[in-house]
Amino acid sequence: DQQVKQNSPSLSVQEGRISILNCDYTNSMFDYFLWYKKYPAEGPTFLISISSIKDKNEDGRFTVFLNKSAKHLSLHIVPSQPGDSAVYFCAARDSGGSNYKLTFGKGTLLTVNP
Amino acid sequence: DGGITQSPKYLFRKEGQNVTLSCEQNLNHDAMYWYRQDPGQGLRLIYYSQIVNDFQKGDIAEGYSVSREKKESFPLTVTSAQKNPTAFYLCASSWVGSYNEQFFGPGTRLTVL
Numbered sequence: 001d002q003q004v005k006q007n008s009p010s011l012s013v014q015e016g017r018i019s020i021l022n023c024d025y026t027n028s029m030f031d032y033f034l035w036y037k038k039y040p041a042e043g044p045t046f047l048i049s050i051s052s053i054k055d056k057n058e059d060g061r062f063t064v065f066l067n068k069s070a071k072h073l074s075l076h077i078v079p080s081q082p083g084d085s086a087v088y089f090c091a092a093r094d095s096g097g098s099n100y101k102l103t104f105g106k107g108t109l110l111t112v113n114p
Numbered sequence: 115d116g117g118i119t120q121s122p123k124y125l126f127r128k129e130g131q132n133v134t135l136s137c138e139q140n141l142n143h144d145a146m147y148w149y150r151q152d153p154g155q156g157l158r159l160i161y162y163s164q165i166v167n168d169f170q171k172g173d174i175a176e177g178y179s180v181s182r183e184k185k186e187s188f189p190l191t192v193t194s195a196q197k198n199p200t201a202f203y204l205c206a207s208s209w210v211g212s213y214n215e216q217f218f219g220p221g222t223r224l225t226v227l
Contacts, residue, residue, distance in 0.1 A: 004156070032213055043118075043204050043218030044157070051213055089156060100145060100164070100208065101172070102216060104156035 003027045004092050006105035014113055019077040021108050023090030026071065031095035034102065035064060035075045038087045047088075048075070052095075080112045117141065118219035120205050125224045127192075127199075135190045135222045137205035143217070144210040146188035150174065151202045151221075160203075163188055164210050192224060199226045 005024045013019045023033075031052040036044035050057040050064045050073065057064050063076045077084055090105040118139045127133045139146065145164045149157040159172030163182040177196025182188055188207075192199045202223050206216040 006156075009154075034215055036218075041202070041221065041223065043120075043206075043220050046215040046217065049213070049215060091157075100210060100214070101147075101159060101162065104149075104158075106154065106156040 001026075002105075003030075004090055004103050004105040006088075006090055006108050008108050009106070010109040010111070012111045012113060013080050015082055016079045019075075019080045019084065019110055019112065021075040021077075021088050021090075021110065023073050023075075023105055024071060025073075025092050027092070027094060027103075028071070029094050030092040030103075032093040033064070033066060033073050034091045034093075035062075036089045036091060036104075037084075038089060038107070044089060077110075080110075082112050082114050085110055085112045118205060118207055118217060120203075120219040120222050122222060123220065125222055127224070127226050129226055130194045132191055132193050133199075133224065135192065135203055135205075135224070137188045137190065137219060138186055139188075139205075139207040139217075139219075140186060141207055141217065142185075143207035144185070145208045146182065147206040147208075147216060148172075148178070148180065148188070148190045149204040149206065151204060157204060160190065199224060 034049040035047040038044040066073045087107040089107045091102040147162040148160040161180040163169035179191045205219040208216040
């Protein structure tokens, strides 16, 4: 049972345009959400996060939106750059546990074309 | 220069052999984690530890073992009981507490021949 779903395995956008990566979750106990970026054969790097008490968090070109009623979050990258091409993972933390485990989605491969 | 190191980057072993993957961090983080990534899959949690001398099984712990004798180190042993050991293994660490992101090492690619 996949609790964090990234339904688009891949996304292709033109340089300078907006990239929107989506993530859905099923566990209503998730209270903290994170986005990671990963290049091949490297470890993921943390991008941006949002707690469940907020609906938006912005950091430079990256903005994460959270819609709790829909159990949906999205990552917006504006403007997209070729260096943004990577796999993006959505992750969520269960507030019901004390172990701070993260549950990851399967990732979306973003390709930004020059 | 703080961070997480994993060694080696690539590891080859014969089927039936145990192998230990190294993970060291100098971020003074309390918690450490091991994940496995397979092609087309997300990261799946193998083991985690929030404090020295204590660790918990994650979602796919069968065939793996860990130890946490020092705060800085969290080695993972892939035993011969692990049916599909070939994968990309990632170690991470974090502060214990709310709203703390996990920092990842560069990963070890294990190939069992």
